[in-house]
Amino acid sequence: MKMSPEYVKAQANMQAGVITSDGFLGDDHRNITDIIEQDEELMTSVGLDWDEVVSRMRHLMKEGRKGLGEPVTVEGKWIVQVSEARGFLASPFEDGIYRKVNAEVQLAAEGKPTGDRLYFSELSLHLLEKHHFLQGHGSPFRLEPVVIRKVLDY
């Protein structure tokens, strides 16, 4: 399907080496509109609400930042570790710039992190919230709806 010019530009910006070293598409060569469409169906089939997910992830990142790079236990359920680097990353949709803040979330079992990990950044949160974009398969910041559901404990 033909993409509108904004999406064509965004797809070009998502290639490896333009904004980030690995890019946002991983090994996925489909159009981002197709990726978004499929992910929207996946999220519905897994029973997740986009806004709910974004707000929970944002809350976890906020609590995690208080650790200044150290793991933090949030609400006794999750272990969050937030790392930061200086500088900014531009959104591939050219709608803002975001600090380089990366959060790693895992479920806590007896105080230790277990199971799958959810890895996201301020920028990937923005892409999730405003564009329903979970990134291409193979991207280091790809968010799988199944994993989201498991780790965020829905």
Next chain:
Amino acid sequence: MDLAFFIAPLAVSGISAALAAVISISDKILNNYGDVEININKGKKSVTVKGGAPLLMTLSEQGIFIPSACGGRGSCGACKVKVDSDIGPHLPTETPYLTKAELAQNMHLACQVKLKAGIDIDIPESLFNVRQYEGLVEKIVDVTHDIKEVLIKLPEGASVSFTSGQYGQIEVPSYDKIKEPTQRAYSMSSAAGKKGYLEFLVRLVPGGIVTSYVHQYLKEGQTMRVIAPFGEFMVRDTDATMVCVAGGSGMAPFKSIFQDRIDRGVMDERDIWYFFGARTKKDLFYLDWLEELQSSYKRFHFVAALSEPQPEDEWSGETGLITDVLGKYLTETMPKGDVREGYLCGSPGMLDACMNVMRKFGMTDDKIFFDKFA
């Protein structure tokens, strides 16, 4: 044979050729902006250049360097300049990076301003001091598992006159999947007095374009382009106690600042407390040098804090988050009643947290300084 077989293709080719010629001529006329004059700081400096290119590139060709963290691709928002003449409305590529106040002041992104006619701009005076250097990488040293110290020799006779605390932009060439050269900003860790050299501390950021190159590909003997000096992070010339806090590669400007004070012989003139936060012992570096400073200079105090010391570290120093250790010292250990200035260098989260602690214990915002390019 029907003559049309010959005439038709000829006619079509003839018409296309004529159209192509017209387009070509129009291109030369319309895209030729002729010479335009850039008037800087109300006549302080004026250059006449060929129009048509973005302001950022044109200025750098003229030896005037506006800070840019993304090399002019319109993705960092660092190249803001104030435009005093009328160049039309802001482009959709500029508006995400400009606040309402900046839009009202007619600030533009220099990389998005296309030079079509004469333009008047206003830039900070300090930018006139910025130069571009094609340096040579003389030494690369691993100071920790993820931080490299890079020493760059400047060309013969070249030197950078900067104040300790300022930063430079280093450029790495295209490599692997990265198709274009990329520039990023790093604080200079060499003292201002070390002529002919610039040193930087580069910490590996996973997925980072420049840091990955420096850690995986950069070799001694390679050339490296540096543009310096930029920034307003520097020691204020007062008698106040300096409360310095850094994490990881945030040590860089402080290494420069302390060495500079030693070189100028003024290390004993102020109380300096330097707090360095890290996770485990392997993340600490320059320990010997800093401990030596502490024993040589009565008024210099060094406090390292580990947040997650491992048993094998056998750590007997402070433990806990750097903010907690800072708070403890501000209230209990440091002499009371003195005026304190805060100097911070680290990630945004750390800066915010430390500023909160400093404010809580009586330090005022106008006396807390940090590097804004982060």
Next chain:
Amino acid sequence: MNAAPAIAPLTLLFASIFTSNILLANFLGMCSFIAISKDMNSSNGLGMAVTVVLVITAAINWLVLHYILVPLGLEFLQYIVFIMVIAAAVQILEMVIDRVSQSLYMTLGIFLPLITVNCAVLGVVLFMQIRNYTFVQALTFGLGSGLGWWLAIMLLAAMRRKIDKAPVPAGLQGPGITMITIGMMAMAFIGFSGMLKVQ
């Protein structure tokens, strides 16, 4: 060849704006019409651009048709040649707009080169050929069609601004209500039919 219709150029001008509006009566040029009418400023800019392209291409294509294609018996090449001229004209127009107003250039984005395949442009040129207009008639027809297209897109843009604030049922929001609106505009313009002739 048949003779040119005996219509005064001025009549033709008004006829092509109102009675035979290229957009609302002939339904040519719809894609950018629907896409760009979201914003009034870009509608204005695009309307102007389409008008300029129409006048230029009507003129040049008339000359090419009557002085190159017909004398050489190459009328069968008209589709190819007309499109080439349209493409070249749009290229030049793009350069002019970029020079004169970069913000308009950026706002129109991909819709500027899309004027090349805007069926209104090729449609006008082919009407001119089928109806055997004289040069002056071709020029006024091109100008009128352009003005008519500009008028239609400005009207739709103005209406969409109002509709945006109205409580449209969920299923009809966006394309649905826009199509219905265009249909109603077309019906309104039928009120003009029969007043003036285009052929």
